[in-house]
Amino acid sequence: MQKIAAICTLAFAALPALAFEPLAADTMEDTRTFKIEVLQVTDIEPFQESLDGFLAALRSNELIEGKNLSVHRVKIDFDMEKGGFWSRLGVLLRIRNEAARIVEAKPDLVLTIGTPATKYARGIVEDAHIPLVFTAVANPQDAGCVSLSDAGPGVTGSTLYSNMAESVKVVQQLFPEVRRIGMVHTDDENGVAHVAAAVSSAGQAGMAVSSRLVSKNDSIVPTLKSLYNQGQGVQMFAVPLDTYYGLHRYEAATDLGDFGAAHQLPVVTLAMVRVPGAVLYVGSDFTQVGNLAGIQASKILKRRTKPDVLPILRQETPTVLIDPERAAALHIALPSAFLAHKSVGKNGFWQIDLAK
Template structure:
C-alpha cells in the first residue's frame, strides 16, 4: 500500500510540473565507450561510390563517430561484370546481395549502409525484418530502391539520393549555351541511363530544346552513334552524358572517345552526372561526396540519438552542382555569360564551381 501511495504522489508531483521542466531533462544517450558497428554493402567498386563513402565517413567524424576510435566498419563489395552481365549473372548478384543481407541481419550491427540502387533494393527487406537500421546513399531514384517516395524511405530505411530536378540541370545548360537547340544523348539499358535521358528529354522540350537519343550495347563502340547523330554538323549541336555505367567501361574508353570527337569537331560535351568524362566542358548534377555526407547526417542521428530511420526524410542536394572547365571552354572559343564568370565560387581540380542560385537570381 505504501508503495502505491508513493507512486501516486510521484505521479501528482510530475503532473504539477510545468511543461518547460521536461525540456530540461537530458535525453538518454549512447555510452561514450560504445563502439559502433557499421556494415557497408555495395555492388561494383567504382570511384563515385568511394566518394560517397568518404563524404559519409567525414560527416560521421564531425559528429564524433570515427573509424579506428569508436566506429568499426565491415565493407562488402559484390563484383558484377557490367559489360557482360546477362540474366544469370544478374541473378547471381541478387543471390549474393540477399546472402550478405542475411549475414548482416545475423550480425546485428548498429547500422547498415547500402551504396547504390541494387544493394538497397534487394537488401532492405531482410534488414527491415531483422530490425537493422538502414541508411542508403548514391541511389539515383529512391522509387527504384523500393522507397515510398522521393522523401519517404519506408519502414526502417532512410538515406540520401542523387536525384536532382532535371529542369534545373537543363536550364543550367541553356544558360551557358543559349544557341544550342538540339542535344544528343547516348545510353545503354542501364536503368539510371534510361531514366536520365527520359527526364532530360522531357525537361528540354519545355524550354525550346530537343534531345535525340540512341541506345547502344555495353560492349558497342560509341563512335558510330556519334557520327550518325552529328551528321557532319547538320545534326545535334551538343552531346550530353547521362548517369550510365557505360561511360566508365574499358577504362573510360567511351567517355574518352566522346571527348576527342567533340574536340575534333568543335562540339561541346556536357555531363548530367558528376562522373569523370575527359573533354567535358561542363558538369551538372549531384555531387557524390555531398550526397554521401547527407547520408552521414541521418546516420549520426540514428547512432547517437537512437532515432528510427522511418521518421527521417530522404535527403537530397537541392541545387545541382555546376562545374566549368575553363581550358575546354577556351578551346571551344566559348564566350561564357558574365553571370557565370561573376559567380564562380571556387576552383576544384582545375574546374570552376559556379553558384547557380546566384546566377538564377540575376
C-alpha cells in the same frame, strides 16, 4: 531496533552512490564500437566519393573508424574489364545473398550505395529490423521508396535527384543555340531514370534529346557516330548518371570527350562524374550527397532515431563546374550571370555558384 536503524542508515547512505549509475551507463555507451555494413554494385570512383562523404559526416559526429566505428564493405563486381555480362538476375541473387549474410552479422546499420544494392537488399534488411541508409540513388522511387522524401519503413538516406529542369536551364544559358542533344546510356537504373528526366525537361525547354541504349561492354564510338550523322545530327552530347561511363578505366567517357573535341561538339555531363573533355558539369555532387547520408546515419546511431522519421535528403542547388580550357577551345563566351558568381575550384575548374 538498533540493528534495524543501522541497516536503514546504511541503505539511505547508499542512495547518492546509486544516483551516479546512469552516468556509468553513458560512459559504457561512449566506448561502444558501432558496426556498419556497406553494400554496393560495381566499383566506380563516384561510389568511393559517396562513401568518403558518408564517413566524413560520421567523423564530424565523433563516430571514427578504428576508434568507435567498424566498417565492412562489399563490392559486387562483374569484372567488366574481362567481358563479364550484366545480368539482372545475377545482380539480384548476389545482392540477396549478401543481404542475408549482413543480417547474420547483425550490424548496427547498413549503408547501400546505388540503386540496385538499395532496391534488392532493403526488404531483407528491413525484415531483420536493421536500420538501412542509402546514398548515390538517382530516383528514390526506383529503389522502392514511397516518394522523393519518404523512404518507407526502416529506411532513409540521401538522393542524387536534382531538378532536371534547372540543369537544362544551365545548359541553355551556356549554349543558347543548341536544339538537339545526344545521350548514350545502358540499362543502369540510374541511367534510364536520368535520360527519361532529360528528355522531358529538354522538351519543355524547346530542345530535343536523341538517346541510344547500349550494352555495358559496347564501345561508345559507333553510337556517337550514328547520333552525329543522322539527319541534321546532334549539336551536343550529354552524359547521364550511368555506371557505364566509370567502367573500363573511363573508356566510354574518354572516347566521348575525344569525339567531341575532334568534331568541335560540346560535351556536358548531367552528373558529377569525371568525363575528360567535358566543358560543363551540372548536377549533384557524390561527396556532398554521401555526407547527407552520414548525417542521417549519425542520428540513428547516436540518438537511436528511427529511420522512418528521417526524410530523404538531397542537395538543394546543383553544383556547376566549367572547364576553362575546353570553354576556350570551343570559343564559348560565359554569360554575365556565370562570370558574376565564378570562383576557382578543384582541378582548376571554375565553380559557378548560382545560389548567390
